Amino acid sequence: MAILSAIPIVRHTWAPPEDISTHGHLIDEQLADTMVEAGVAFVAAQIILGIFIWTASSARPDAKIRNFPGGAKGLVAAAVLLVGTEVLALGVFGQKAWASIYFTPPGANALPLQVQAGQFAFYFRYPGPDGKFGPIHPELVNEGNQNYFGLDQTHDQDSKDDIVAAEMAIPVNREVHLLMHGKDVGHSFYVRELRVQQDFVPGLDLSLHFTATKVGRYEIVCTQLCGLGHYNMKAYLSVLSPEDYDAWLKKEQAMQ
Amino acid sequence: MHDTAVHATHHGPPTSFIRKHIFSVDHKVIGKQYYALGLFSVLVGMVLSWIMRLHLVWPNFAIPGLGLLSPAGAPGGVVTPEYYLQLMTMHGTLMVFFVLTNVPFAGFGNYFLPIQIGADDMAFPRFNMMSFWVTFVGACFLFAAFFVGDGPPLAGWTAYAPLSTLGKITGPGEDVGQTLWAISIGIFCIGQLLGSLNFIATTLDLRTKGMTFMRMPLCTWAWFITSCIGLLAFAVLLPACILMILDRVAGTSFFIPGGLVVNDQLQPHSGGSPLLWQHLFWFFGHPEVYIAILPAAGIVSHILVNSYRRPLLSHKVVIYSMMAIGFLSYMVWGHHMFVSGMNPVSALAFSFPTLVITIPATILTLIWVGSLYGSKLRINSASLFALGFVSMFVAGGVSGFFLAQPSIDIYLHATYFVVGHFHMVMGVAAIFGMFAGTYFWFPKMTGRMMNETLGKAHFWFTFVGAYCIFMPFHYLGLAGNVRRYSTFVDDFMGPLMPVHKFISIAALCTGAVQLIFLYNLLHSRFWGKPASANPWEGTSLEWSTSSPPPWDNFGGKHPVVYHDPYQYGIESSTGDYVMQDSPEQIQTVRDDKKLTP
Amino acid sequence: MATTTHEPPRVERIGGSSGSGWRNLVPPATRNLRSVQDRSGEPAKTGVWVGLAAITMSFAAFTSAMVVRQGTAPDWRHLALPHILYLNTAILLASSVTLELSRRHIATYMGGLRLSAQYPARWLYITLFLGVLFVAGQYAAWLQLRSQGWYVATNPSSSFFYVFTWIHAMHVLGGLGGLVAVISKLRRGVLRRSTLDATSHYWHFMDALWLYLLFLLITKF
Numbered sequence A: 001m002a003i004l005s006a007i008p009i010v011r012h013t014w015a016p017p018e019d020i021s022t023h024g025h026l027i028d029e030q031l032a033d034t035m036v037e038a039g040v041a042f043v044a045a046q047i048i049l050g051i052f053i054w055t056a057s058s059a060r061p062d063a064k065i066r067n068f069p070g071g072a073k074g075l076v077a078a079a080v081l082l083v084g085t086e087v088l089a090l091g092v093f094g095q096k097a098w099a100s101i102y103f104t105p106p107g108a109n110a111l112p113l114q115v116q117a118g119q120f121a122f123y124f125r126y127p128g129p130d131g132k133f134g135p136i137h138p139e140l141v142n143e144g145n146q147n148y149f150g151l152d153q154t155h156d157q158d159s160k161d162d163i164v165a166a167e168m169a170i171p172v173n174r175e176v177h178l179l180m181h182g183k184d185v186g187h188s189f190y191v192r193e194l195r196v197q198q199d200f201v202p203g204l205d206l207s208l209h210f211t212a213t214k215v216g217r218y219e220i221v222c223t224q225l226c227g228l229g230h231y232n233m234k235a236y237l238s239v240l241s242p243e244d245y246d247a248w249l250k251k252e253q254a255m256q
Numbered sequence B: 001m002h003d004t005a006v007h008a009t010h011h012g013p014p015t016s017f018i019r020k021h022i023f024s025v026d027h028k029v030i031g032k033q034y035y036a037l038g039l040f041s042v043l044v045g046m047v048l049s050w051i052m053r054l055h056l057v058w059p060n061f062a063i064p065g066l067g068l069l070s071p072a073g074a075p076g077g078v079v080t081p082e083y084y085l086q087l088m089t090m091h092g093t094l095m096v097f098f099v100l101t102n103v104p105f106a107g108f109g110n111y112f113l114p115i116q117i118g119a120d121d122m123a124f125p126r127f128n129m130m131s132f133w134v135t136f137v138g139a140c141f142l143f144a145a146f147f148v149g150d151g152p153p154l155a156g157w158t159a160y161a162p163l164s165t166l167g168k169i170t171g172p173g174e175d176v177g178q179t180l181w182a183i184s185i186g187i188f189c190i191g192q193l194l195g196s197l198n199f200i201a202t203t204l205d206l207r208t209k210g211m212t213f214m215r216m217p218l219c220t221w222a223w224f225i226t227s228c229i230g231l232l233a234f235a236v237l238l239p240a241c242i243l244m245i246l247d248r249v250a251g252t253s254f255f256i257p258g259g260l261v262v263n264d265q266l267q268p269h270s271g272g273s274p275l276l277w278q279h280l281f282w283f284f285g286h287p288e289v290y291i292a293i294l295p296a297a298g299i300v301s302h303i304l305v306n307s308y309r310r311p312l313l314s315h316k317v318v319i320y321s322m323m324a325i326g327f328l329s330y331m332v333w334g335h336h337m338f339v340s341g342m343n344p345v346s347a348l349a350f351s352f353p354t355l356v357i358t359i360p361a362t363i364l365t366l367i368w369v370g371s372l373y374g375s376k377l378r379i380n381s382a383s384l385f386a387l388g389f390v391s392m393f394v395a396g397g398v399s400g401f402f403l404a405q406p407s408i409d410i411y412l413h414a415t416y417f418v419v420g421h422f423h424m425v426m427g428v429a430a431i432f433g434m435f436a437g438t439y440f441w442f443p444k445m446t447g448r449m450m451n452e453t454l455g456k457a458h459f460w461f462t463f464v465g466a467y468c469i470f471m472p473f474h475y476l477g478l479a480g481n482v483r484r485y486s487t488f489v490d491d492f493m494g495p496l497m498p499v500h501k502f503i504s505i506a507a508l509c510t511g512a513v514q515l516i517f518l519y520n521l522l523h524s525r526f527w528g529k530p531a532s533a534n535p536w537e538g539t540s541l542e543w544s545t546s547s548p549p550p551w552d553n554f555g556g557k558h559p560v561v562y563h564d565p566y567q568y569g570i571e572s573s574t575g576d577y578v579m580q581d582s583p584e585q586i587q588t589v590r591d592d593k594k595l596t597p
Numbered sequence C: 001m002a003t004t005t006h007e008p009p010r011v012e013r014i015g016g017s018s019g020s021g022w023r024n025l026v027p028p029a030t031r032n033l034r035s036v037q038d039r040s041g042e043p044a045k046t047g048v049w050v051g052l053a054a055i056t057m058s059f060a061a062f063t064s065a066m067v068v069r070q071g072t073a074p075d076w077r078h079l080a081l082p083h084i085l086y087l088n089t090a091i092l093l094a095s096s097v098t099l100e101l102s103r104r105h106i107a108t109y110m111g112g113l114r115l116s117a118q119y120p121a122r123w124l125y126i127t128l129f130l131g132v133l134f135v136a137g138q139y140a141a142w143l144q145l146r147s148q149g150w151y152v153a154t155n156p157s158s159s160f161f162y163v164f165t166w167i168h169a170m171h172v173l174g175g176l177g178g179l180v181a182v183i184s185k186l187r188r189g190v191l192r193r194s195t196l197d198a199t200s201h202y203w204h205f206m207d208a209l210w211l212y213l214l215f216l217l218i219t220k221f
């Protein structure tokens, strides 16, 4: 069974989709390393178990009971040494990957962009030419007149040029600083190809930063259970060439 | 507190039906009651999982009769997306709380812990009865959620706030259903706290003459350690449930922040912290998964030794590993929250102990496997399930190793990889522990043998079936399939549908195979071959009394213990083993030292 | 903790019919308290300590919830504690003293040192009365707060105030139940030392817990 179930993994039948981010290779390498080490441990453990069951159950009734060479001490030592080094090795490398994603601040010219998650849609906001986001007034939120963020464009200067879109477009090879805002319950922002996943926690303003390296259209899905429409809560991410991005932004601005 | 026992001892066994079978203070009856409640819950949970699997792959399939049961959730028998989530929540809650805590821990523990230490009952029999009935009331609250207004809760078994606290406005089931859920779990906690207290006091104080700590069988140890974990874990979940109930019914804002807008309505709350719920929940939740697995591990060790016909390579190392797992389980809860918006530094702090936990787990595994080498394995249903447990535990534990690394978890969190992981460890490993325990102790509990042929057939089908169901979950997860989705309509996950179909078919078949088990259970209960006192040639105290044991366990006598628990593989008057209470002089076989030729 | 060698049994047999000694402790027909030998009593004692550990854990959880909640948002308003709380504190402390007194009396009574010793339940009744008074006093404090417009949901400070005091009062009620049981057992002549000890440990713990809560209320609210 174990070997059978390992085959698809070895053959990469179902593998993560191709990575399109600058940090993704760290995660992929980590995943591949773990796959090899854990895979070996898994298959070896199952095979040994199988062999031992085979030999032990067919032992002759007068056979003497034997001990595993090395006994308990040997096994404990082996466990501590083998798994210990594995834990340390993977732990340290994994921490590097994690640190390079989370402990570096976004670059100075990263593109600021806000995403809001609410039951059951994402909305995106671009700060417009002034580079500033206007404040959010929860009491003004109204889906009917399409004020998804609760902006007060008559009074707040910064809100006037904010661009709100239902789709996320970003320029390729430019760092994006994504500010996350949860409107009602918990949601999550997951783009498989970007190797990015982060929950929206209402009341807590979190942020993410990443760089996409490949033009294309990708799915953004909500991965935090948020109610009946959870399965249908998604949006699209378009990674565009800089020119296309500018054109897109102009078009959106015109539509505001 | 314990005068009941005093009276019981002196007035003889209870005679009225109610005292004997329903409000009984006899730990054996209570153990069976827990078992029955767990069996009922697992069957309901299994049926729910069928409906879920059917809906996932044939969303428009009308399930006959379901429409009558829940006109709102499944009009005409076709499951709605929200009803899917409600079923999923109930499936997870039932399985984790009412199956995996009730059967291997509270059920078998109640029945066998006092017998294995040579006591005639628990330390506080009346508390014991209370703890079952409290749990039962908790179960009633949970089942009631199926029948209220807009159905059971849909916030998942983890009930993340604020979805679970804002009330009706956030979706069906979030009305009365979620409140019932919180009450049910709160009550459940009280029951388990009473139970754990009882287990601890019993183990510490009621051991019979000669029963030192190191002479306790491994499952007694596992129950003892588990009750220590449970005592602290449930003591945290209970306050969390109380705060949740207050948020829901009294309008407080413990877990609800300000400025939330649902359906264009600004919510009247302010300042609460959703992460607080997550921390409280997982502070309980992670230890809970070990509450589920340790008793199973203990039962399995107990059975493995018996079928290996030799002591494990080391008794002590197994005990210490279980203690280490129990201890570490309190330092790792944050690994469920790597992408929850917790401080990224603490992710590293939680990841490390999580990785370290694999060391005692590996030691346990190696001892189980290593002791098998050169033993005289006896194959029967119980030992097959015990060996199956080892296989499943390895499979599920290894995937835990992926999730424990925060950088990998960024990709794998909330995908079917996680679903595969926990079904491997708790869905089958722990369930296999229950099966093994059932096959092993059934003769003791009922005085009749189960049918071995049926048992073995049940094992092979379930073993193959479980791999077929739960391994593909991992592939789906690697491919990025998100969990808790009621349909996979889009272009990304659509192509994975064949895998889902395969899983669903495997799940239906494996579920159907459980009928063999049920038939075997019921048939053997009434018409099975009568069992002798010690059918498996075991050494621990439960085998030195009759099957089933008399109402005071040892028929007015009290055993005196002379030996370590697993004296197998030696020459003695009874065969290749010596019972713990046999006064025969032997050279103790302890650990691996004395065995070496 | 582990004892490894051939250990003598922890509980001696009495009478010989059944093993775990403590179960043989039946009251003698004469109802003479002094002739009840209390050899074990351990489960009650262990049980109460284990129970207290669980209660401690619960209150630790509540406390950390409070600390987190206070740190999350700046909406915490100062709550003026009702003065009656201090009176309640005094009452509860006094009840511990009376409980200790009654324990002394019962000890002398049971030990048979002074045969003329008066029937020792009186101090227990006083303790019971003081306990009830404490709960009533807490109730008065809640009423007082309500009359000032502080409801459960008014502010996190009042939410936590009510939660802490409610849960503590529930536990005190449990202790009162224990006292009632002790009194009734004493009257029937079946009281065992361990039951009395367990109940009084629990009661004193409620005292200490209350002092801790009061400290929290004074410093944090």
Ligand code: HEA
Binding pocket: A038, A041, A042, A045, A083, A086, B158, B289, B290, B292, B293, B335, B336, B354, B355, B357, B358, B361, B362, B365, B393, B394, B395, B396, B397, B398, B400, B401, B403, B404, B405, B409, B412, B413, B414, B418, B421, B422, B425, B426, B430
């Ligand atoms: C019985 C239940 C049980 C058990 C025993 C475990 C055991 C482990 N679990 Fe699991 N876990 C769950 C039940 C369980 N888990 C559940 C229910 C969830 C999801 C909850 C939800 O979100 O709904 C979950 C989720 C979960 C997560 C969060 C994933 C996420 O949401 O993103 C993580 C992350 O660290 C994790 C890790 C581990 C680890 C490291 C172990 C370790 O203890 C495993 C140790 C065992 C072994 C490693 C196997 C034996 C060893 C060898 C054969 C040697 C060689 C192997 C190696 C060196 C790798 N688990």
Ligand code: HEA
Binding pocket: B035, B038, B039, B042, B043, B046, B049, B050, B052, B053, B088, B089, B091, B092, B093, B095, B096, B099, B100, B103, B155, B156, B157, B158, B419, B423, B426, B427, B428, B431, B434, B435, B438, B462, B466, B469, B483, B484, B485, B486, B507, B510, B511, B514, B517
């Ligand atoms: C013990 C735990 C347990 C068990 C046994 C199972 C059994 C099964 N589970 Fe479940 N499951 C969970 C715990 C469990 N599950 C949890 C915690 C969740 C998460 C919920 C959430 O997200 O909130 C979940 C979620 C979950 C999902 C994911 C939903 C989603 O994310 O969208 C799916 C999907 O297919 C699923 C399927 C199944 C199937 C097909 C079975 C079974 O049908 C497999 C076949 C059955 C068996 C192999 C054993 C049957 C046992 C007996 C008949 C009797 C034994 C009794 C005694 C010995 C007393 N489960």
Ligand code: CUA
Binding pocket: A117, A118, A119, A120, A186, A187, A188, A222, A223, A224, A225, A226, A227, A229, A230, A231, A233
């Ligand atoms: Cu939004 Cu799930």
Ligand SMILES: [Cu+2]
Binding pocket: B285, B286, B289, B332, B333, B335, B336
């Ligand atoms: Cu965990």
